[in-house]
Amino acid sequence: MSAPSLADSTPPQQADRRDTLIGQDREGLATRLEQLGVPERQSRMRVGQLWNWLYVQGATDFARMTNIAREFRAELNSSFTLSRPEIVTEQVSSDGTRKWLLRLNDGKEVETVYIPEEDRGTLCISSQVGCTLTCSFCHTGTQKLVRNLTPPEIVGQIMVARDRLGDWPGAVAEDPRGIPDTMRKITNVVLMGMGEPLYNFDHVRDAMAIAADGEGLSVSKRRITLSTSGVVPEIPRWGEEAGTMLAISLHGVRDELRDTLVPINKKWPIKDLLDACRAYPGLSNAKRITFEYVMLKGVNDSIADAKELVRLLVKIPAKINLIPFNPWPGAPFECSDWEQIEKFGEVVNRAGYASPVRSPRGRDIMAACGQLKSASVKQRAGERLSTTL
Numbered sequence: 001m002s003a004p005s006l007a008d009s010t011p012p013q014q015a016d017r018r019d020t021l022i023g024q025d026r027e028g029l030a031t032r033l034e035q036l037g038v039p040e041r042q043s044r045m046r047v048g049q050l051w052n053w054l055y056v057q058g059a060t061d062f063a064r065m066t067n068i069a070r071e072f073r074a075e076l077n078s079s080f081t082l083s084r085p086e087i088v089t090e091q092v093s094s095d096g097t098r099k100w101l102l103r104l105n106d107g108k109e110v111e112t113v114y115i116p117e118e119d120r121g122t123l124c125i126s127s128q129v130g131c132t133l134t135c136s137f138c139h140t141g142t143q144k145l146v147r148n149l150t151p152p153e154i155v156g157q158i159m160v161a162r163d164r165l166g167d168w169p170g171a172v173a174e175d176p177r178g179i180p181d182t183m184r185k186i187t188n189v190v191l192m193g194m195g196e197p198l199y200n201f202d203h204v205r206d207a208m209a210i211a212a213d214g215e216g217l218s219v220s221k222r223r224i225t226l227s228t229s230g231v232v233p234e235i236p237r238w239g240e241e242a243g244t245m246l247a248i249s250l251h252g253v254r255d256e257l258r259d260t261l262v263p264i265n266k267k268w269p270i271k272d273l274l275d276a277c278r279a280y281p282g283l284s285n286a287k288r289i290t291f292e293y294v295m296l297k298g299v300n301d302s303i304a305d306a307k308e309l310v311r312l313l314v315k316i317p318a319k320i321n322l323i324p325f326n327p328w329p330g331a332p333f334e335c336s337d338w339e340q341i342e343k344f345g346e347v348v349n350r351a352g353y354a355s356p357v358r359s360p361r362g363r364d365i366m367a368a369c370g371q372l373k374s375a376s377v378k379q380r381a382g383e384r385l386s387t388t389l
């Protein structure tokens with residue numbers, strides 16, 4: 001089957017020196033308008049208009065902005081674009097999960113995943129190209145090239161997804177397979193794609209402020225979850241400056257083991273991590289921390305481990321997500337047996353914690369947790385797509 005590469009059908013981009021306005025906050029828009037000579041007294045009104053076109057209407061073309069004078073639209077168009085990251089491939093899993101491989105301006109690539117459920121749609125976005133950390137069970141961690149994504153590239157992932165899902169007023173999806181019949185297609189955003197978001201703190205914070213803006217993309221902070229492998233000093237700062245929900249990639253309950261699974265543990269061990277969690281601003285029963293625990297056969301899945309997990313989390317309002325390990329080519333682990341996952345879950349449940357086993361989504365398109373890895377080890381498109389479309 002031939003690869004339905006959307007990028008192939010569009011002409012190669014010329015060296016366009018114009019910057020995109022996508023990913024700019026109000027202040028950024030005001031600065032750009034000032035560059036175009038918009039007088040200060042008009043700035044607020046113009047910013048408001050642009051904000052609405054960008055983040056409420058999802059405009060991809062200045063020509064649509066009919067409440068802005070034609071001449072000024074032309075001026076905007078000669079200096080700026082509304083472009084998003086370019087879609088290289090879109091894969092749709094048999095369970096409706098979608099994965100986009102996106103190309104950035106410098107040719108680097110990242111992945112974004114959409115997970116539809118009956119009553120919600122979760123967008124899993126990337127914060128970096130690759131990841132500097134090397135968690136031994138994670139595919140992304142094996143990717144060499146790493147750089148931080150900018151706010152336009154982070155917000156751009158949400159924009160692309162909303163474009164493709166028809167998630168703008170009056171829009172319809174070009175390919176509606178698996179898209180739920182909800183008012184909003186993207187109700188939740190999780191920073192669980194490629195990268196360690198707390199290593200790209202400022203850009204991720206600024207991008208999430210745009211995502212959460214109630215007059216714009218309107219994904220409330222309660223529906224945004226940042227997942228971290230445990231960059232302890234940044235956790236309180238994230239709570240204060242961003243205030244989203246928090247997820248911790250725990251995966252091991254003893255330092256000797258966690259050192260090997262999540263090597264950042266050597267710098268900030270379990271005790272420090274959990275102390276930072278206890279002090280997370282706004283932590284309450286209504287705003288619990290999610291602990292992610294990947295189930296690795298014979299490694300971290302014993303009943304003793306489950307008991308220790310429960311002991312460690314005492315007095316922390318928590319949810320525990322048991323994640324069946326998602327395999328990738330050459331991975332040095334196997335997923336725990338189902339029976340063992342259930343037994344482990346029972347111990348956690350009995351201690352009063354909800355312990356949903358996260359059902360793997362999009363495994364057939366390598367879109368599940370920890371399977372994301374882009375360009376540097378590109379599978380041939382045909383290989384990848386033939387299994388999915």
Ligand code: SAH
Nearest residue numbers: 138192195196227228229249292326369370
């Ligand atoms: N860097 C951040 C966020 C991205 S990883 C972090 O580590 O938290 C998102 C989640 O996927 C993390 O909990 C991570 O531990 C988990 N994960 C990574 N590889 C996985 C795999 N192969 N199978 C299942 N989960 C995995």
Ligand code: SF4
Nearest residue numbers: 131133135138141229
């Ligand atoms: Fe990076 Fe998270 Fe993967 Fe670890 S699990 S290598 S921190 S993306």
